[in-house]
Amino acid sequence: MTITFRLKRQPAVPLEAEVLSPDALARLSNAEIRALTVYHGKRQLPLGEFFDVEGEHSEDLEVHGDLRKVRWAGRAMTTGSITVFGDVGMHVGAYMAGGRIEVHGNAGDWLGAEMKNGFIRVRGHAGGQIGAAYRGSLAGMRNGTIVVDGSAGLEVGMRMRRGTIVVGGPARDFTGLQMKGGTIVLLSGAEIRTGAWMTRGTIISLKALPLMPTFAFATDYNPTFVNIYARHLAPLGVTLPWAVSEGRYRLYTGDRSVPGQGEILVWRPA
Numbered sequence: 001m002t003i004t005f006r007l008k009r010q011p012a013v014p015l016e017a018e019v020l021s022p023d024a025l026a027r028l029s030n031a032e033i034r035a036l037t038v039y040h041g042k043r044q045l046p047l048g049e050f051f052d053v054e055g056e057h058s059e060d061l062e063v064h065g066d067l068r069k070v071r072w073a074g075r076a077m078t079t080g081s082i083t084v085f086g087d088v089g090m091h092v093g094a095y096m097a098g099g100r101i102e103v104h105g106n107a108g109d110w111l112g113a114e115m116k117n118g119f120i121r122v123r124g125h126a127g128g129q130i131g132a133a134y135r136g137s138l139a140g141m142r143n144g145t146i147v148v149d150g151s152a153g154l155e156v157g158m159r160m161r162r163g164t165i166v167v168g169g170p171a172r173d174f175t176g177l178q179m180k181g182g183t184i185v186l187l188s189g190a191e192i193r194t195g196a197w198m199t200r201g202t203i204i205s206l207k208a209l210p211l212m213p214t215f216a217f218a219t220d221y222n223p224t225f226v227n228i229y230a231r232h233l234a235p236l237g238v239t240l241p242w243a244v245s246e247g248r249y250r251l252y253t254g255d256r257s258v259p260g261q262g263e264i265l266v267w268r269p270a
Contacts, residue, residue: 003033003055007065007086013041014089015050018072022059022080022099030056059099063088068108074101077118090127093120096144109153112146114139115163121147121236128153128172131165139180141165147236157184160201164229166238176203179262183229185240198255198262204229204240206267215254215264222248226265246270 003025016039019025025033033056034048047053051063059080063073067088074082076095083102084092090108093101096115102123109127112120113134126148131141132155140160151169158177164185167175171190179198189207195215204226222244230240241247247269254260 001055001058002060002062003053003058005051005053005061005063005065007050007063007067007070008052009050010066011040011050011069013069015040015070016072017047017050017070018075019047020061020063020070020073020082021075021077022061022082023077025061026057026059026080028056030054032056071108074099077101087124093118096120106150107148110134111148112141112144115141115144115146117143119145121149123149125150125169126152126167128155129158130156130167131160131163132156132158133160141182145236147238151188156190157182157201160184164233166233166236168238170207176201176262179203185229185233185238187238195255195262195264197258197260199258199260201262203262203264204249204267205264206241209264209266211252211264211266212255214257215252216256218251218253218263220248220250220268223251223265241267241269 019036036047061082064085071089072091074093078098081100085104087105091110094113096118098118101120104123106124107122107126111126111130133140141163144163147166149168152167152171154172155177156175161181163182166185168187170188173191174193175190176195179201181201184203186205227242249265252264
């Protein structure tokens with residue numbers, strides 16, 4: 001049975017609701033769920049002040065409403081699922097270690113920040129710092145998959161170590177900033193400073209990128225691992241070209257100012 005939340009009162013200020021997680025709710029009754037504490041600014045209030053709640057004892061959550069001021073949903077979750085119908089605020093899936101989050105709307109900044117595993121999909125647009133490291137932290141996401149169908153903000157994948165991020169629309173500046181590993185797939189390219197100070201990892205772009213001079217051209221080829229990624233992403237509706245008859249990837253290495261051993265692959269259609 002799914003636990004369903006419907007926003008009945010719009011928060012006046014950001015509402016920190018990290019209790020919206022399967023780990024916190026799976027063993028609780030309806031009354032216990034409604035009594036859980038959320039933080040409305042400096043005030044501690046019961047979750048039932050803001051949400052109508054249906055169901056209990058489940059690892060599957062549905063959340064409905066304009067949740068742009070609701071933060072930390074799915075924080076550090078390890079199992080189960082959260083499906084959001086509407087826009088949602090910052091820090092969704094931060095520190096996530098398992099399970100699945102799907103947002104039928106837009107998401108705020110720090111989506112999947114420092115996640116360790118699991119799957120997140122946003123059907124709309126997302127803010128900045130997707131899968132990134134928080135300020136002062138040395139490592140961003142360590143594993144898992146994040147797919148954003150729309151555009152993304154600044155610093156996608158900043159300091160990520162492992163995992164996969166796919167952005168369907170254009171991304172803003174500093175995609176892959178200080179990247180240490182993992183893969184970022186840009187279906188519609190990005191703005192400036194892509195891969196700045198990256199030391200390892202791979203950025204794949206299907207559109208031309210304004211590359212920094214600290215990235216050097218290496219070769220044109222169709223790497224086998226892209227075909228592997230294509231097969232992995234195909235069930236998610238993500239298409240990566242690979243066949244030589246379709247075109248080739250232009251490989252750039254850098255960022256040589258660090259110096260780094262990262263790579264940026266830019267698709268060139270036949």
